[in-house]
Amino acid sequence: MGSELSAGLRLWRTRRRVSQLELAIRAGTTQRHVSFIESGRSAPGREMVIRLAESLQVPLRERNALLLAGGYAPAYDETPYDAPGLEAVRTALAAILEGHRPYPAVVVDRIGNLVLANHAFDVLTAGVAEHLLTAPVNLPRLLLDPAGLAPRIVNFAQWSWHVIDALTREAAQYPSPSSDALIQELIAVIPPRPAPDHLGFAVPLQLRSPDGDLHLVTTLTRFGTAIDVTVSELRMEAFLPADEPTARALRGLDRTMLQRV
Known part of the structure; x- marks a missing residue:
């Protein structure tokens, strides 16, 4: 177990591009101690494993794995999203999403699977193939799959790589085989990467709609103080208007949907 813990800590330090000295300073220990831990010559205590992982x-999921590799019990609970213990979290998220109307907003997990969405999100999913709306609904796949939103995205060549780059950054922060597989799946169905203009790929999403083209920008929000694995892996993504015509169109589309309910 010790070698697995040593290798895991070394891998994360390398991934974060942190030197042994910098890690030692952050964790309140010495470079010599960090070196001994990474080489397997010293077995860190439970508190030290947590301090190094925090630094x-x-x-949180991978912190638990490091603790298990060191022979310690996990420190962070992993509560099912629909469990009574997360009722307050669910209520808060639902209120936040509702507050974003008439603009679409969703909550997804670490690989982009849909956990919660407001009714305005239906504006984006109109005309999407049924199999992409069957649980688990994956937001990146919904955006880039040919049977999803792809045909409606005016700037698809640029936007698709914006999504891929965001997924790649997310996978670096929260690595998993599922994330890597999703990235490869989506790269196979999008055009080759175009030469970036001076703004790169951080451009508004231009989406065709019955009320004309929508120009949308996205924001990402996370729980900053989560101590539960499930909560820590949730993120909220909101699609906000980049101009007044888009805001006006979204307000109109939202009113139309409410009349249909």
């Missing part, structure tokens, strides 16, 4: 911003 390296290791996700």
